[in-house]
Amino acid sequence: DAKTTQPNSMESNEEEPVHLPCNHSTISGTDYIHWYRQLPSQGPEYVIHGLTSNVNNRMASLAIAEDRKSSTLILHRATLRDAAVYYCILSGGATNKLIFGTGTLLAVQP
Amino acid sequence: SAVISQKPSRDICQRGTSLTIQCQVDSQVTMMFWYRQQPGQSLTLIATANQGSEATYESGFVIDKFPISRPNLTFSTLTVSNMSPEDSSIYLCSVARLGIEQISYEQYFGPGTRLTVT
Numbered sequence: 001d002a003k004t005t006q007p008n009s010m011e012s013n014e015e016e017p018v019h020l021p022c023n024h025s026t027i028s029g030t031d032y033i034h035w036y037r038q039l040p041s042q043g044p045e046y047v048i049h050g051l052t053s054n055v056n057n058r059m060a061s062l063a064i065a066e067d068r069k070s071s072t073l074i075l076h077r078a079t080l081r082d083a084a085v086y087y088c089i090l091s092g093g094a095t096n097k098l099i100f101g102t103g104t105l106l107a108v109q110p
Numbered sequence: 111s112a113v114i115s116q117k118p119s120r121d122i123c124q125r126g127t128s129l130t131i132q133c134q135v136d137s138q139v140t141m142m143f144w145y146r147q148q149p150g151q152s153l154t155l156i157a158t159a160n161q162g163s164e165a166t167y168e169s170g171f172v173i174d175k176f177p178i179s180r181p182n183l184t185f186s187t188l189t190v191s192n193m194s195p196e197d198s199s200i201y202l203c204s205v206a207r208l209g210i211e212q213i214s215y216e217q218y219f220g221p222g223t224r225l226t227v228t
Binding site for chain 1: 141166218
């Protein structure tokens with residue numbers, strides 16, 4: 001399974017944009033890039049996924065580098081409720097497994 | 111989306127005993143998975159629960175210790191056998207449906223079962 005590298009922690013101010021980086025230099029052509037987040041005392045929840053093109057949904061945007069070796073999750077206006085551990089995960093092929101790394105702990109200051 | 115419930119939500123068990131955790135989904139799903147999250151750690155995939163056949167275990171996990179059943183498309187159980195304090199963790203099930211090209215784009219996670227072994 002291809003590996004991802006994320007900063008251990010990041011801090012943001014409320015109502016400001018947050019850019020969460022992820023490096024995945026060994027990504028294969030069929031790997032999708034998934035982002036999940038885990039709020040305190042809850043199971044992970046899906047945020048967004050992409051393959052090659054940038055993606056937007058109601059929660060966030062995903063910017064994927066042209067060579068696909070890195071990506072950035074963008075929260076356009078952080079709220080206190082966005083404080084969570086954010087996981088960048090590569091998944092592809094028939095197994096559809098998600099292998100979680102250590103993620104980035106995002107703290108949001110009021 | 112999918113609504114997932116797990117029973118029990120938490121339990122305290124004595125070492126050497128076994129606990130069976132249930133995962134129920136509100137609609138049929140293609141894939142079901144079991145994860146473990148030890149205190150302060152990330153999630154570790156235990157196995158993929160296959161309907162009507164033996165589960166597919168990840169490295170470091172074996173059927174004798176974590177037997178899994180999946181009798182239909184909405185239900186699965188994970189048993190933690192012969193427990194020791196090292197098994198104290200949160201156990202989560204997740205589900206996914208397969209979309210185009212047999213790829214699942216979203217997994218939905220249950221609330222977890224918090225297990226403490228004394």
